[in-house]
Amino acid sequence: MAINDYLDEKLVSHLDVHTQNEALETLVNLLDKEGKLHDREAFFEAILDREKIISTGIGIGVAIPHAKLQGYDDFFIAIGIQKNEGIQWKALDGLPVRLIFMIGGPEDQQTEYLNILSMITTAIKDEECRKALLKANSARDVVAIFEDL
Numbered sequence: 584m585a586i587n588d589y590l591d592e593k594l595v596s597h598l599d600v601h602t603q604n605e606a607l608e609t610l611v612n613l614l615d616k617e618g619k620l621h622d623r624e625a626f627f628e629a630i631l632d633r634e635k636i637i638s639t640g641i642g643i644g645v646a647i648p649h650a651k652l653q654g655y656d657d658f659f660i661a662i663g664i665q666k667n668e669g670i671q672w673k674a675l676d677g678l679p680v681r682l683i684f685m686i687g688g689p690e691d692q693q694t695e696y697l698n699i700l701s702m703i704t705t706a707i708k709d710e711e712c713r714k715a716l717l718k719a720n721s722a723r724d725v726v727a728i729f730e731d732l
Contacts, residue, residue: 585732607648610648611685625652630685662725684707715728
């Protein structure tokens, strides 16, 4: 499996928001609009609950909010790219977030989830990859960046 197997141009959003909650809500709404969510409210609540445990801001301007729930068969990823000033996220390094990878899927497939997380973190550790994502002008450009990894 490759990260591109989980990506869809329709699930990429160039954000212009001011808060963490606005970013999370925008991506949840996108997932719901594209038919990925069985219950928008339950998924959004699970995302918020996870964020209360510990920030999903992993550092270097990246956050990976996630929720695994019953009733889902497959994993999906929505990508939010904050084009302007970063969002305060209580990230581990204290830096604002500009790249958000929201993962959702089945709660009983921990190995696949960890593989997805590993693929994302490996990709975003590369500074050139992060720069390319921030410069990308379209959803197609964003997905294409991951094709080359």
